[in-house]
Amino acid sequence: MTTAEINSKILNDVVFFGLRLAMGVIFIIHGYSKFGNDGFVSWISSMGIPGELAMIIALAEVIPGILLIIGVLNRISASIISIIMVGAIFHVKGAQSITGDKGIELDLILLAVALVIIVAGPGRISLSQIIKKIPRCLH
Numbered sequence: 290m291t292t293a294e295i296n297s298k299i300l301n302d303v304v305f306f307g308l309r310l311a312m313g314v315i316f317i318i319h320g321y322s323k324f325g326n327d328g329f330v331s332w333i334s335s336m337g338i339p340g341e342l343a344m345i346i347a348l349a350e351v352i353p354g355i356l357l358i359i360g361v362l363n364r365i366s367a368s369i370i371s372i373i374m375v376g377a378i379f380h381v382k383g384a385q386s387i388t389g390d391k392g393i394e395l396d397l398i399l400l401a402v403a404l405v406i407i408v409a410g411p412g413r414i415s416l417s418q419i420i421k422k423i424p425r426c427l428h
Contacts, residue, residue, distance in 0.1 A: 371403040
């Protein structure tokens with residue numbers, strides 16, 4: 290393997306870690322703000338979503354966010370986030386416009402990043418990849 294190929298692989302892993310880190314931070318902050326937020330409960334109720342789901346929605350953002358950062362269950366976490374983003378695009382914002390009020394540009398980017406993680410996986414800078422290598426080290 291040439292130095293260029295090694296550098297390319299390292300760069301790919303750093304990029305995937307960066308995508309997971311950015312996505313994780315966004316969803317941890319976004320989900321955390323929903324805990325105990327009566328305004329959020331009222332808001333989702335006004336859209337026909339039962340207010341009792343507020344805690345589940347918050348957890349469905351925070352937990353996958355944490356898992357993405359540490360690199361465990363990445364494809365499942367990204368799948369959950371994809372479902373949330375499709376709901377945000379079509380149910381919450383009605384896919385009315387790309388930009389402006391109720392614009393879906395950020396939602397589309399987050400959905401695209403989640404889909405990349407689902408397809409490509411977490412990269413080698415992840416706890417799941419480190420755990421996979423441990424049995425080989427013990428031999």
